Structure formats: structure tokens, C-alpha cells
Amino acid sequence: MQVIQSxxxxxxxxxxxxxxFNSCREQAQNTTCGQVTIKFIPVWNGQVVTIDSIxxxxxxQRIRFENIATYFSNIxxxxxxxxxxxxxxxxxxxxxGQATVTKNMEPGTYSKLSFxxxxxxxxxxxxxxSVYPNASPLSVQGSNGMFWYWNTGYIFFKLDGRxxxxxTSNAPLLNTFAFHCGDDPLYRERAFSFATIHAEDLTSHExxxxxxxxxxxxxxxxxxxxxxxxxxxxxGNFALAERVTNHFADAFTVVP
Amino acid sequence: xxxxxxxxxxxxxxxCSQVADKKDKIITYQSPSFxxxxxxxxxxxxxxxxxxxxxxxFYDVQLSKNQTHHCGSCHVVSAAFTDGQRxxxxxxxxxxxxxxxxxxxxxxxxxxxxxxxxxxELQALAPIHESHELNLSMQELILRLxxxxxxxxxxxxxxxxxxxAFVITRALACFQRSFISGDSxxxxxxxxxxxxxxxxxxxGFDLFFSEQTQCSSCHALPFFTSYEFASLGLTDGxxxxxxxxxxxxxxxxxxxxxxxxxEITGPYMHNGSFGSLEEVIEFYNAGGGVxxxxxxxxxxxxxxxxxxxxxxxxxxxxxxWNFVQNxxxxxxx
Numbered sequence: 200m201q202v203i204q205s206x207x208x209x210x211x212x213x214x215x216x217x218x219x220f221n222s223c224r225e226q227a228q229n230t231t232c233g234q235v236t237i238k239f240i241p242v243w244n245g246q247v248v249t250i251d252s253i254x255x256x257x258x259x260q261r262i263r264f265e266n267i268a269t270y271f272s273n274i275x276x277x278x279x280x281x282x283x284x285x286x287x288x289x290x291x292x293x294x295x296g297q298a299t300v301t302k303n304m305e306p307g308t309y310s311k312l313s314f315x316x317x318x319x320x321x322x323x324x325x326x327x328x329s330v331y332p333n334a335s336p337l338s339v340q341g342s343n344g345m346f347w348y349w350n351t352g353y354i355f356f357k358l359d360g361r362x363x364x365x366x367t368s369n370a371p372l373l374n375t376f377a378f379h380c381g382d383d384p385l386y387r388e389r390a391f392s393f394a395t396i397h398a399e400d401l402t403s404h405e406x407x408x409x410x411x412x413x414x415x416x417x418x419x420x421x422x423x424x425x426x427x428x429x430x431x432x433x434x435g436n437f438a439l440a441e442r443v444t445n446h447f448a449d450a451f452t453v454v455p
Numbered sequence: 456x457x458x459x460x461x462x463x464x465x466x467x468x469x470x471c472s473q474v475a476d477k478k479d480k481i482i483t484y485q486s487p488s489f490x491x492x493x494x495x496x497x498x499x500x501x502x503x504x505x506x507x508x509x510x511x512x513f514y515d516v517q518l519s520k521n522q523t524h525h526c527g528s529c530h531v532v533s534a535a536f537t538d539g540q541r542x543x544x545x546x547x548x549x550x551x552x553x554x555x556x557x558x559x560x561x562x563x564x565x566x567x568x569x570x571x572x573x574x575x576e577l578q579a580l581a582p583i584h585e586s587h588e589l590n591l592s593m594q595e596l597i598l599r600l601x602x603x604x605x606x607x608x609x610x611x612x613x614x615x616x617x618x619x620a621f622v623i624t625r626a627l628a629c630f631q632r633s634f635i636s637g638d639s640x641x642x643x644x645x646x647x648x649x650x651x652x653x654x655x656x657x658x659g660f661d662l663f664f665s666e667q668t669q670c671s672s673c674h675a676l677p678f679f680t681s682y683e684f685a686s687l688g689l690t691d692g693x694x695x696x697x698x699x700x701x702x703x704x705x706x707x708x709x710x711x712x713x714x715x716x717x718e719i720t721g722p723y724m725h726n727g728s729f730g731s732l733e734e735v736i737e738f739y740n741a742g743g744g745v746x747x748x749x750x751x752x753x754x755x756x757x758x759x760x761x762x763x764x765x766x767x768x769x770x771x772x773x774x775x776w777n778f779v780q781n782x783x784x785x786x787x788x
Binding site: 344 | 567571572576580581583585592593594597620698
């Protein structure tokens with residue numbers, strides 16, 4: 200009888216220790232995790248780009264953006280020594296202020312951000328989007344039309360809009376432009392440093408990635424003339440797709 | 456008591472038979488012995504339900520935006536899955552290229568004229584999405600089909616999941632793999648040693664496989680294609696393979712098409728620019744076109760009128776009349 204009592208006592212003690220340990224662990228996790236949000240914001244001359252605003256480029260062409268759907272992949276944040284996968288693939292609509300990715304981060308300090316513009320080759324070619332779960336941004340449904348069906352591979356970004364080429368102020372924007380770019384040679388990787396954030400201090404952190412749309416449209420003294428260069432589906436005009444992609448890759452700045 | 460027991464047993468047996476009826480059954484594609492072994496993806500082994508679903512989808516106008524066209528609109532069985540048009544017209548949109556035959560796609564190492572799609576499962580997505588073809592997004596198609604109880608039941612039976620992009624692409628591929636054509640007069644004479652060619656057909660055969668014409672170096676046995684890319688020097692501005700590789704040296708190159716059933720798959724070339732086999736032979740006899748990157752195999756042939764007729768006679772032996780009259784492939788009424 201004494202042996203049984205002793206065994207039960209030991210068992211109860213073990214359960215108690217396990218419960219206490221687990222509570223501590225949960226508490227430790229709750230108290231040290233930090234929520235980090237990466238927010239992508241398109242800007243023109245420092246102002247947030249909106250779908251109902253008109254912008255004028257250096258060629259005096261008035262522009263309205265209607266769609267900036269973009270794949271970002273291999274999003275990592277780190278501290279210069281370690282880096283943690285923040286998200287493998289995100290399909291974001293940069294217009295409308297909802298282009299955010301949020302993750303609960305392990306305790307630590309972070310000051311580095313890197314991501315790919317587009318889809319990396321290993322996930323891009325000869326893949327079958329119908330095998331991904333429907334909620335995945337790489338699935339047929341989740342990709343929302345961002346897939347080349349005749350040549351397999353994803354459309355890394357779609358930049359659509361309207362423009363007026365007459366140079367007349369207040370003239371309706373009757374012309375369209377469409378830059379649909381994506382293929383392995385157009386995948387671009389970017390890395391940034393930002394002021395260190397401490398993910399263990401229980402606060403939410405926001406890393407803002409600005410996309411300078413003016414820089415995207417004009418590059419460094421390489422303005423895209425929408426009267427002549429107004430459409431590419433990559434294959435039909437690869438040179439323009441490459442040019443727009445390079446402008447896009449140079450258009451990012453990061454502010455913690 | 457025994458009567459009640461008997462009745463219960465009867466009910467159980469009937470229920471079991473109902474369940475058995477709904478079970479799917481694996482089937483085997485029947486292909487000629489002289490064709491290579493067919494590679495089938497592990498996740499799309501053919502079955503009765505999969506074939507039924509694939510055929511239903513192939514002929515369903517819900518696959519097109521305006522619900523007026525289906526795959527079979529441009530790929531008609533009696534024309535070896537072509538449509539007799541220079542280029543197809545759908546929803547008042549003109550398709551960029553001539554509708555290709557769909558025979559023996561199971562052995563094709565890649566699909567589309569540029570070879571940009573690696574397998575039949577993925578190919579199904581292209582004509583559905585293409586704005587000049589069915590012009591419908593897969594998302595919209597799934598929403599349409601999800602409302603259809605018959606599709607849902609068939610999808611569960613075939614793939615044990617609700618109808619979605621996976622099911623649609625697999626079922627269409629499963630059905631299209633059954634488009635096996637290898638029962639022409641040529642096959643019976645050459646492979647099965649049954650019967651003989653006519654004198655003209657035999658001369659055409661000899662020419663086709665000769666050093667003089669080199670037809671068979673690109674249109675190789677047993678599928679009458681090497682699947683290689685080549686330019687015949689056509690000058691319609693279609694960039695062909697360059698669209699995929701971005702290389703200037705690939706401009707104007709297209710995947711070599713099969714010649715099986717060629718008699719009934721005109722007009723010919725990727726742009727449907729030749730209306731008859733005689734025109735095609737004349738084109739080759741003249742040494743092809745003057746467009747970019749023309750293959751060095753395309754040279755003047757100096758064929759006599761008789762030789763041209765003999766080549767046409769031989770090409771007509773490649774028609775598989777049993778295939779194009781196969782009721783199993785025609786739309787079910």
C-alpha cells in the first residue's frame with residue numbers, strides 16, 4: 200500500500216512539475232515574442248500613391264496607377280548573424296494600403312531585411328500551381344491570374360495604369376499601360392539594413408518598405424516614355440520588361 | 456423472424472451493390488505495340504470516372520467566358536482534333552495560331568508551339584485562360600462547376616476531392632491521353648505487315664524517307680515528329696521559340712508537328728497559311744520561305760510533278776480512320 204501511495208505521489212509531483220514548466224514556457228513565449236509587420240507603401244514624391252490620384256512624370260505624361268500586384272519571396276529578417284524566414288512567398292497588392300505581412304518573431308534583435316522581387320527559379324519554372332493548397336499565393340486560385348499558362352512560371356508583377364499623352368492638363372487619361380513582367384532572368388534580390396528593433400519588448404514593430412513609383416517609372420535618368428513603351432508581357436518585349444524590373448528593384452527603401 | 460432476417464440481408468446486399476456501382480475502376484490506355492511505353496503521372500492513373508469527368512469537361516461550354524465554346528469547338532474528332540480553319544475564331548476573337556491536332560500528346564515531351572508547357576496536366580490551364588481562346592479564369596470556372604452537383608459527385612468519385620484546379624487539369628489530361636492514333640494504312644503496312652501500298656504510295660514512302668527530301672529527319676517515326684524546333688522560313692512575324700528563350704537565333708522556330716492524319720488536319724503550318732497538301736509540297740520543293748533562322752534542311756528539292764503526287768499519296772496513308780470515327784471520343788449527347 201505504501202509503495203502504491205509513493206508511486207502515486209511521485210506521479211502527481213511529475214504532473215505538477217510538467218504543468219508548472221509548461222506554464223513558464225508559455226509565459227516566457229508570451230512575454231518575449233514580438234509581432235513584426237512589414238508594410239509596403241508605394242509613394243510618389245514622398246506622398247502615398249492612391250488609385251484616384253494622378254501623377255506627372257518628367258516627360259509631362261500624366262499617370263494613374265490602377266494595379267501594382269507584386270510577388271515577394273524569401274523574405275528574411277535578421278541581425279547580421281542569423282536570419283529568420285519571415286515568409287516564403289507573398290502576393291501583395293501595393294495599392295490600397297493593405298500590403299502587409301505580419302509574423303510573431305522569436306525574441307531577438309533585428310536590423311536586416313532581405314527579399315526577392317518575384318519568384319525564385321526553383322519555385323518558378325515547371326511547377327504545377329494546381330498542386331498547391333488553394334489558399335497559397337502560388338496556387339491557381341491564390342495566384343489570381345499571376346501565372347503564365349503558355350510557358351509556365353509566374354508573373355512577378357503586374358503594373359497597370361492609365362495615362363494621357365497629349366500633355367493637356369485635365370485631359371482624360373485615355374491611354375493605358377501594362378507592364379506584366381516575370382521570368383527567371385527577371386528575379387531580383389534586395390537586402391536592407393534598418394535601425395535595430397527588439398522583438399522581446401512586447402511591442403508591435405512595423406518595418407516600412409517604400410516603393411518609389413517615380414523611380415520605378417523613371418529609373419535613374421531613364422524615364423519610360425509611355426507614348427512608345429507602354430506594354431510588355433515580358434516575352435513580346437523583354438528589353439522593356441527587364442528595364443521596368445530593374446527600375447522596380449531600385450525603387451525600394453526601408454524605414455523601421 | 457426468418458422473413459425479417461431475409462429482408463434485412465436483402466437490403467444490405469442491395470446497399471452494397473449500390474456502393475460498388477459507385478466505385479471507380481482503373482483502366483488502361485490501349486496503344487499500338489510499336490509505340491513507346493506511355494509515361495503516366497502517378498497522381499493521374501486513368502480510371503473510368505476520370506475519363507468520364509475529363510470528357511465532360513472537354514465538351515462543356517462552361518469552360519468559356521461566354522459559355523459558347525468548349526475544347527471540342529476547335530478540336531473536332533472527325534478532323535483529328537483540329538477544326539479546318541486557318542485560325543480559330545472564338546467570341547469574335549481570332550486565335551493567333553492554327554489549331555493543332557491533339558493526337559498522341561501522351562508522348563509529347565512538351566506542349567505548345569514553343570514547348571513552354573511540360574505536361575498535359577499543365578497544358579489544360581492555357582486555353583482556358585488565354586484571352587483569345589476560352590478567356591476564362593480558373594477561379595471563375597471553379598465557382599461555376601462547384602455549383603453543379605453532377606460535377607461534384609464525379610469529382611469525388613474520380614479524385615476523392617471537391618472539384619478544383621487540380622481535378623480539372625487532371626481530368627482533362629486523363630481524357631486527352633486517350634487520343635491515341637496509330638491505326639493508319641501506313642501502320643498496318645509498315646509495322647504490322649498487313650497489305651501493301653499502292654505504287655504511288657510506295658514511291659512517296661521511298662521519297663519521304665530518302666536523303667533527297669529528308670522529310671523523316673524531322674518527321675520521325677513512330678509519331679512523325681522529332682519534337683525538335685525548326686524554322687521553315689515563314690515570314691508572318693510570329694517569333695515562335697524566341698518568345699520562350701529570348702534568343703534571336705530561335706525566332707521563327709516552332710515545334711515540329713506530327714504528320715499523322717495530315718490529310719484531314721489542314722490548313723497547314725502554325726499560321727494556317729497553306730490550304731492543301733499540294734501547296735505544302737510546293738513550298739518545300741521551292742526550298743521553304745525566306746524568313747529568319749531557316750533550317751539548313753529546308754532546301755530546294757527539284758521534285759517532278761509525279762513525285763509531288765506520290766508524296767501526297769503517301770501522306771494520305773497516315774490517316775487513321777478508326778481514330779477519327781471513334782464514338783468514345785465524340786461528345787456524348
